[in-house]
Amino acid sequence: LKVRVVRSSPPSSQFKATFQESYQVYKRYQMLIHKDPPDKPTINQVRLVPVSFEDPQFKSSFNQSATLFAKYQMSVHKDTPSDCGENEFTRFLCDSPLEAEHAPDGPECGYGSFHQQYWLDGKIIAVGVIDILPYCVSSVYLYYDPDFSFLSLGVYSALR
Numbered sequence: 001l002k003v004r005v006v007r008s009s010p011p012s013s014q015f016k017a018t019f020q021e022s023y024q025v026y027k028r029y030q031m032l033i034h035k036d037p038p039d040k041p042t043i044n045q046v047r048l049v050p051v052s053f054e055d056p057q058f059k060s061s062f063n064q065s066a067t068l069f070a071k072y073q074m075s076v077h078k079d080t081p082s083d084c085g086e087n088e089f090t091r092f093l094c095d096s097p098l099e100a101e102h103a104p105d106g107p108e109c110g111y112g113s114f115h116q117q118y119w120l121d122g123k124i125i126a127v128g129v130i131d132i133l134p135y136c137v138s139s140v141y142l143y144y145d146p147d148f149s150f151l152s153l154g155v156y157s158a159l160r
Contacts, residue, residue, distance in 0.1 A: 006018065036151075036152075037150070037151065045118060045119045045120060046116060046117065046118055046119070046160070047116070047117045047119065048109055048114050048115075048116050048117075049061065049114060049115045049116075049117055050100060050109070050110075050112060050113070050114055051093075051094055051096055051112070051113040051114060051115055051129075052100065053094075058115065061115075061117060061124060064123070064124050065089075065115065065117070065124060065127055066086050066089045066090075068124055068125075068126075068127065068143065068144075068145055069084060069089045069093065069127070069143050070084040070085070070089070071145060071146065072143040072144060072145070072146060073143070075146040076143075076146060092141075093115075093127075093129050093140070093141060096112070096113035096131070098111070098112050098113050098131055099112065100112035103134070106134065107132060109132065110132070111132050111133060111134060112131070112132065113129070113130070113131050113140075114129075114130050114131070114132060115127050115128070115129055115130075116128035116129075116130055116157070118144075118153060118157075120148070124145075125144060125145045125148045125151075125153070126142065126143065126144035126145065126148070126153040126157065127142070127143055127144075128141075128142045128157045129141040129142070139157070139158070142154050142157050
């Protein structure tokens with residue numbers, strides 16, 4: 001048995017070289033031990049979208065996100081339709097006091113508020129609302145399609 005410590009952040013060359021193999025071990029472990037389905041969302045099905053009505057990806061997915069938010073709120077939190085309309089969604093999860101900033105030594109996506117969208121078969125099944133800051137990532141809220149609760153998307157999002 002050989003054990004190796006590999007720097008993951010920032011990713012070392014060893015980490016990059018062994019990432020796919022490590023991911024496959026992780027996926028097999030999750031399926032066998034935790035009974036995750038093989039179609040659980042992967043890194044390729046997650047989009048980080050800046051919260052900005054000027055961003056084309058944000059604008060094009062806004063209605064789908066707002067509809068999913070309402071479905072989640074009514075199913076999980078028993079909100080009434082008037083409690084989770086488009087205006088409430090915008091006020092609660094789109095209006096942010098943070099301003100987008102792209103620092104030369106910061107992450108490629110920049111700093112600010114983002115919707116981390118989880119896509120499956122061409123549709124959004126969960127959204128993690130996060131703030132990316134210089135020294136941390138803050139999870140603001142997560143909502144998901146209750147039909148996919150068996151995927152434990154809240155746990156997956158927290159680990160991710």
